[in-house]
Amino acid sequence: MSDRWFKGLIILAVFGLVVGSLGMYMRLVYGHLPMNYGSFVPWGLWVAFDLYFLGLTAGAFLITILTYVFRIKLLANLGPLAAFTVLVTLMCEFLIISLDLGHPWRTYRFLITPNPGSMLFWLVVFIVSMWIIYVPWLYFLLRGHLIDWGNDEQRPGHKFYRLLAGSKRVYTPQEEERDHRRSRFLSYLSLPIGVIFFGAHGALFAILLNRPIWNSAMLPLIFIMAALLSGGALITFLAYVYQPDEKLIHPLGHVVLLILLSFLFLEALQFFVGYQSKIPGIVTSLNLIAFGPYWWAFWIVHILLGSIIPAILLIWYPENSKMVATACFLIIITFLAVRLNYLIPDMAVYKLEGLQNTFFHQRLRPEYVPNVYEWLVSVWVISLGLLTFLLGTRWLPVIQAGKGEEEHV
Amino acid sequence: MAKDLPQEDPLVRMQRDLKRALQKKPQDIKWGMVIDIAKCIGCHACTIACVAENKLPPGVVYRVVLEEYTGEYPFVWRRFTPRPCLHCQNPPCTKACPVTATWRTEQGAVIIDYNRCIGCRYCLVACPYAARTSDFGEWYTAGTAELPGKIFGRKAAANDYELHLAAEYGRKWHDRNHDSPVGNARKCHFCLHRLKVGMLPACTTSCIGRATIFGDRTDPQSLVFEMIGSPRVFRLKEELGTQPSVYYLK
Numbered sequence: 001m002s003d004r005w006f007k008g009l010i011i012l013a014v015f016g017l018v019v020g021s022l023g024m025y026m027r028l029v030y031g032h033l034p035m036n037y038g039s040f041v042p043w044g045l046w047v048a049f050d051l052y053f054l055g056l057t058a059g060a061f062l063i064t065i066l067t068y069v070f071r072i073k074l075l076a077n078l079g080p081l082a083a084f085t086v087l088v089t090l091m092c093e094f095l096i097i098s099l100d101l102g103h104p105w106r107t108y109r110f111l112i113t114p115n116p117g118s119m120l121f122w123l124v125v126f127i128v129s130m131w132i133i134y135v136p137w138l139y140f141l142l143r144g145h146l147i148d149w150g151n152d153e154q155r156p157g158h159k160f161y162r163l164l165a166g167s168k169r170v171y172t173p174q175e176e177e178r179d180h181r182r183s184r185f186l187s188y189l190s191l192p193i194g195v196i197f198f199g200a201h202g203a204l205f206a207i208l209l210n211r212p213i214w215n216s217a218m219l220p221l222i223f224i225m226a227a228l229l230s231g232g233a234l235i236t237f238l239a240y241v242y243q244p245d246e247k248l249i250h251p252l253g254h255v256v257l258l259i260l261l262s263f264l265f266l267e268a269l270q271f272f273v274g275y276q277s278k279i280p281g282i283v284t285s286l287n288l289i290a291f292g293p294y295w296w297a298f299w300i301v302h303i304l305l306g307s308i309i310p311a312i313l314l315i316w317y318p319e320n321s322k323m324v325a326t327a328c329f330l331i332i333i334t335f336l337a338v339r340l341n342y343l344i345p346d347m348a349v350y351k352l353e354g355l356q357n358t359f360f361h362q363r364l365r366p367e368y369v370p371n372v373y374e375w376l377v378s379v380w381v382i383s384l385g386l387l388t389f390l391l392g393t394r395w396l397p398v399i400q401a402g403k404g405e406e407e408h409v
Numbered sequence: 410m411a412k413d414l415p416q417e418d419p420l421v422r423m424q425r426d427l428k429r430a431l432q433k434k435p436q437d438i439k440w441g442m443v444i445d446i447a448k449c450i451g452c453h454a455c456t457i458a459c460v461a462e463n464k465l466p467p468g469v470v471y472r473v474v475l476e477e478y479t480g481e482y483p484f485v486w487r488r489f490t491p492r493p494c495l496h497c498q499n500p501p502c503t504k505a506c507p508v509t510a511t512w513r514t515e516q517g518a519v520i521i522d523y524n525r526c527i528g529c530r531y532c533l534v535a536c537p538y539a540a541r542t543s544d545f546g547e548w549y550t551a552g553t554a555e556l557p558g559k560i561f562g563r564k565a566a567a568n569d570y571e572l573h574l575a576a577e578y579g580r581k582w583h584d585r586n587h588d589s590p591v592g593n594a595r596k597c598h599f600c601l602h603r604l605k606v607g608m609l610p611a612c613t614t615s616c617i618g619r620a621t622i623f624g625d626r627t628d629p630q631s632l633v634f635e636m637i638g639s640p641r642v643f644r645l646k647e648e649l650g651t652q653p654s655v656y657y658l659k
Contacts, residue, residue, distance in 0.1 A: 109525060115506055
């Protein structure tokens with residue numbers, strides 16, 4: 001990434017933090033009072049962003065699995081960058097979902113009074129597991145470079161790098177071999193954990209009774225595909241920005257295209273089965289997605305900008321890195337619409353006949369539109385993630401560490 | 410002179426049933442409710458009584474009366490279905506809670522520990538009856554101008570209702586700030602604090618049509634037991650397998 005782009009994005013992130021701080025102020029001082037979600041649509045924009053960040057997390061997972069489990073050496077250079085990305089997106093996910101809680105300071109309750117029968121409890125277990133896997137994994141991948149940077153007396157902050165390297169000055173071939181073995185072990189471990197983690201997000205919704213769209217065995221599979229699609233697109237885009245190697249970008253483009261088509265097939269299947277079932281709750285929810293007041297989010301943002309145009313670019317220009325990166329960028333920025341379309345319409349249908357005529361209050365209506373404070377809080381979290389990512393790529397050897405030195409894959 | 414002897418008011422019988430139930434071991438009691446929708450006139454007195462009893466803030470409601478319209482003019486019917494928490498014997502909401510902040514008591518009431526609830530609202534999403542609401546911290550008097558009055562300021566007088574602490578679960582809750590129950594899921598709890606002192610739930614005593622019957626559903630002498638045996642009885646969304654403790658009579 002050029003210095004001009006880097007500085008521009010830093011300014012953008014700082015600007016986002018400043019602007020978003022108004023939303024954070026409202027959230028921290030007035031709690032959930034200024035927000036628009038209610039009791040019939042209790043999960044809003046922040047939960048959609050939680051799912052969005054989850055999808056981005058899947059990119060690193062995809063790279064890890066392809067590299068270390070399926071031994072595709074070509075992608076090995078992306079390892080450290082992918083692992084760092086997953087930690088940043090996990091941080092964003094954790095932050096935004098904490099802000100969505102009524103009592104975020106009580107999260108210690110997950111340890112003291114856990115409910116192993118709750119899917120949400122297992123989700124937290126898997127989020128923590130992802131941290132436990134990816135933090136040491138990143139460390140093992142970076143350790144050699146951290147030692148080098150710590151030994152470089154001319155480098156600003158070399159003492160900090162030495163501290164991170166555990167005061168080591170020499171990185172022996174034996175230690176390097178051991179770190180590679182550990183990395184490989186963690187990636188093997190990440191395969192079942194990651195699949196369950198992404199599937200558990202779908203299961204969180206799929207197990208609920210009387211939720212016409214969610215209550216389906218297909219939903220966890222759709223969530224896994226959705227996560228791999230947005231995450232794969234992110235990593236491909238980052239690969240283009242940081243390591244524009246055609247041999248790397250083109251195969252990634254093929255993978256993203258394959259996942260995009262599989263995802264669209266599953267989505268079409270969901271609509272087909274839903275409409276054919278003619279169950280009023282399902283049909284009403286699907287109608288809300290396709291023909292409701294936010295039809296444009298589905299047809300224009302998701303289908304046209306996030307699916308058809310990227311698919312055309314990936315099919316017609318598979319050997320053009322810029323086009324592949326553009327297609328991936330489009331998928332990433334439009335994916336929030338997919339998440340909102342999975343989340344809101346199911347809740348936006350009255351669960352009991354007659355509920356609409358009974359009690360009038362803004363919190364007891366199925367209509368939900370995120371307000372400016374919800375957007376500002378989201379902007380703050382995204383900006384923090386962007387700033388952390390940018391500074392991390394400069395201050396940690398995540399790019400340098402991955403330049404053709406992964407012969408142990 | 411009337412040919413028939415005057416009937417005993419169901420409230421009197423329910424009060425007697427309650428007194429008998431409270432003499433049993435707590436684990437032997439199973440609270441239940443029967444709502445006769447043929448008797449409900451849609452006055453919403455139960456909703457208001459519940460709000461007043463529990464000092465519910467705006468947007469939080471434990472017991473609503475569903476209103477359905479059928480037919481076409483001039484042949485139009487309205488049907489009223491009061492819907493408290495159904496206190497399912499197989500509750501989906503308690504299974505959803507990640508921190509065991511909500512559970513079914515041995516007497517069959519589904520309750521919430523406000524000081525344990527993290528406010529994730531997963532239970533709201535999990536309840537198939539939309540019987541849970543979240544307390545977002547609203548006040549009825551928010552935005553009311555503070556004007557001088559002879560004895561109290563106008564707002565101070567209006568505030569009095571909200572500053573009166575609710576007695577849910579037998580304890581006085583905080584003033585409305587960031588503390589619980591603000592930020593929590595909230596729901597009907599069968600007025601456990603009233604039952605404890607021998608009083609029927611507020612919705613039951615306020616029902617002018619005597620459409621709401623409450624008591625120990627395992628007591629063969631109780632009115633609620635008798636009503637559950639009616640051929641008119643049904644439960645909401647029984648196909649979901651939630652086994653509500655609230656029954657309806659067609």
